[in-house]
Amino acid sequence: MSPLVVQKFGGSSVAGADRIRRVARRIARERARGSDLVVVVSAMGDTTDELLALATAITEDPAPRELDMLLATGEHQSATLVSMALHALGVPAIALTGAQAGITTDGRYGRARIAGIEPVRVHEELAAGKVVIVAGFQGRSESSGDRHEVTTLGRGGSDTTAVALAARLHADRCQIFTDVRGIYTADPRLVPKARQLDVVGYEEMLELAHQGAQVMQVRAVELGWVNGVVIEVLSSFEDAPGTLIKEDPFVEQRNKVRGLAHDRNVAKVTLVEVPDRPGVARAVFDPLAEDGINVDMIVQNVGHRGATDLSFTVPRVDLARTKRILEPVIRELGFRELTTDSSVAKVSIVGAGIQNAPGYAARMFGALADAGVNIEMISTSEIRITTIIAEDDLEVAVQALHRAFELELPEAEVTEAEAEVTEAAVDAGDPATGVRAPRGGGATPTGTA
Numbered sequence: 001m002s003p004l005v006v007q008k009f010g011g012s013s014v015a016g017a018d019r020i021r022r023v024a025r026r027i028a029r030e031r032a033r034g035s036d037l038v039v040v041v042s043a044m045g046d047t048t049d050e051l052l053a054l055a056t057a058i059t060e061d062p063a064p065r066e067l068d069m070l071l072a073t074g075e076h077q078s079a080t081l082v083s084m085a086l087h088a089l090g091v092p093a094i095a096l097t098g099a100q101a102g103i104t105t106d107g108r109y110g111r112a113r114i115a116g117i118e119p120v121r122v123h124e125e126l127a128a129g130k131v132v133i134v135a136g137f138q139g140r141s142e143s144s145g146d147r148h149e150v151t152t153l154g155r156g157g158s159d160t161t162a163v164a165l166a167a168r169l170h171a172d173r174c175q176i177f178t179d180v181r182g183i184y185t186a187d188p189r190l191v192p193k194a195r196q197l198d199v200v201g202y203e204e205m206l207e208l209a210h211q212g213a214q215v216m217q218v219r220a221v222e223l224g225w226v227n228g229v230v231i232e233v234l235s236s237f238e239d240a241p242g243t244l245i246k247e248d249p250f251v252e253q254r255n256k257v258r259g260l261a262h263d264r265n266v267a268k269v270t271l272v273e274v275p276d277r278p279g280v281a282r283a284v285f286d287p288l289a290e291d292g293i294n295v296d297m298i299v300q301n302v303g304h305r306g307a308t309d310l311s312f313t314v315p316r317v318d319l320a321r322t323k324r325i326l327e328p329v330i331r332e333l334g335f336r337e338l339t340t341d342s343s344v345a346k347v348s349i350v351g352a353g354i355q356n357a358p359g360y361a362a363r364m365f366g367a368l369a370d371a372g373v374n375i376e377m378i379s380t381s382e383i384r385i386t387t388i389i390a391e392d393d394l395e396v397a398v399q400a401l402h403r404a405f406e407l408e409l410p411e412a413e414v415t416e417a418e419a420e421v422t423e424a425a426v427d428a429g430d431p432a433t434g435v436r437a438p439r440g441g442g443a444t445p446t447g448t449a
């Protein structure tokens with residue numbers, strides 16, 4: 001039987017007729033090697049952003065159902081054009097919508113999850129000798145009747161379409177073609193010295209994606225991990241070795257910090273002088289959760305005279321909605337005021353080794369201090385340390401951290417410096433983190449909510 005390859009091409013890879021023809025040639029080459037191919041495509045270039053802008057130019061509050069119908073058309077365009085480009089090369093191909101490919105979702109507009117895939121049509125078309133082009137980022141809602149709705153999978157969702165199809169079809173390979181050569185130690189657009197990784201474990205990639213490394217959608221990594229799909233990330237513009245996302249058995253031997261991630265889609269909300277009594281956090285966070293707003297970092301200060309300050313972050317795109325939802329709560333509970341700051345950014349260091357090695361927090365905060373960057377909030381997980389800083393400091397901060405953790409060096413050369421820092425940190429402070437108790441502040445970092 002011929003091997004089955006799932007290939008996904010991102011927006012920049014199909015931005016324009018020339019690029020689409022180039023993608024078609026690459027697909028034709030793989031087919032000439034004897035593979036069966038299922039190809040997932042994103043919308044061309046900035047099409048999704050342009051469609052969103054059009055909708056919001058018409059109304060501030062577009063109906064979620066209509067918006068999903070609209071956004072899904074971006075991927076319809078590119079799928080049909082890639083199919084036509086293959087025809088022009090004499091390669092049999094057919095474009096399918098997500099629904100035609102049998103992808104069903106839980107029906108949540110704008111952030112649907114894939115509920116199942118019944119790839120009957122995909123199998124039929126493959127059996128008929130065609131390359132199957134699937135419009136990414138979409139599926140139809142499950143329902144017993146015939147009132148299916150078009151739903152989209154959230155920004156970057158074509159990655160998830162590809163990995164889900166690879167898992168369901170038991171594909172031999174799952175390749176994500178994009179505008180960089182693979183996964184780097186930091187976003188190469190921000191850190192010119194970022195180094196490409198040969199392999200990155202699912203856990204580390206998941207954390208990087210969660211913290212803003214937009215190169216892979218979070219859910220695509222989750223699905224790959226759960227289903228054991230080895231994901232290959234590689235350039236659609238060059239023939240160069242990519243990065244494999246897979247179980248990483250050498251994780252303990254590697255540099256403890258594997259990469260940095262940053263995120264500008266962050267806003268900070270502070271509720272000033274909130275009454276310090278049971279039930280207040282619930283009154284604030286329940287309505288936000290109900291509206292699907294993803295509250296990330298939460299910091300509550302020590303209370304004084306029955307009141308306390310409560311700060312948290314939300315995606316910047318949800319800030320207006322957050323304020324609207326909290327207005328009645330503010331009146332009810334009687335805070336002094338609600339302040340917001342949408343010029344902050346999030347910077348994280350990620351590495352599976354962080355959990356067992358002290359000193360990383362101290363080294364991170366030290367590097368930021370030396371670079372003159374003020375830290376506004378901190379949170380940690382077992383394999384990550386995250387700080388909120390001013391957006392203006394982002395580039396300086398990320399580059400300083402990249403240097404401090406010697407991420408530009410090949411892994412084999414890092415070990416010695418790592419060992420020194422680890423020892424120094426143990427000598428200097430708390431054996432668990434290598435951090436001295438914070439001075440003054442009294443803010444309590446909490447985990448991700």
Ligand code: ADP
Nearest residue numbers: 010011012178182183184186187189213214215
């Ligand atoms: P596509 O349109 O192919 O889906 P995206 O724009 O979604 O591409 O993702 C690719 C971009 O992700 C790169 O251009 C790069 O700027 C950014 N990126 C962020 N973090 C990383 C990282 N650690 N490694 C590689 N790319 C990254």
Ligand code: ASP
Nearest residue numbers: 042048137155156157158
């Ligand atoms: N076109 C969608 C987006 O821009 C999905 C994707 O590119 O993966 O988010």
Ligand code: MG
Nearest residue numbers: 010156214215
């Ligand atoms: Mg993407």
